[in-house]
Amino acid sequence: MDPFEQVWESSRTNAFSWGYPVVLYTGVGVLIALSVIRNEVFRRFLKAIAIFGLAIIATQWSSSEIEEKWRIRREWADTHPAEMTEEGYMGLTVDGANRAMGPLIYGFQAFLLFCIVAVALFVIRAMMFRRPVDPPLEATSEDEINVATDLPTSDNPYHPPADPS
DSSP states (O other), rough: OOOOHHHHHHHTTTTTTTTHHHHHHHHHHHHHHHTTTHHHHHHHHHHHHHHHHHHHHHHHHHHHOOOOOHHHHHHHHOGGGGGGHHHHHHHHHHHHHHHHHHHHHHHHHHHHHHHHHHHHHHHHHHTTOHHHHHHHOOOOHHHHHHHHHHTTTTTOTTOOOOOOO
8 A cells, every 4th residue: 555545544534533423422412301391392493403503513523524634635645746646646636526515415414313313202202201092981871861851951042942853
């Protein structure tokens, strides 16, 4: 492996590599913490803000990481021109999609992760706080008789007249 390939591989992890995973773990923790808020509207509003805000922060960290990776590679190539090959220079100039699309892809992945966690927490919360279903009430024949006899003698002026049959 030539020296440029070593720099190429070693630059994948750099001073900004720690930020993106920290944002992901922090985001999951924040979403879990927000799940204990009792007010439903407030909880959902805060979760939506957290999801969008953390996805933007994750995008920024991934962008910084990718820019630092390419800065390290470019700097090494500028200081060691004798060790650079045509393939190495081509790799430095051609891979612009990684710089443009990489942060967007990482940001979208973070957004999806936060959405999946929020939905999972919603389901867990719904299962935990499900209201018990009351059994349906059954009317007895005595209740039916009382209801039938009460109808014609209503004091309500808007009550329909009693059926003579």
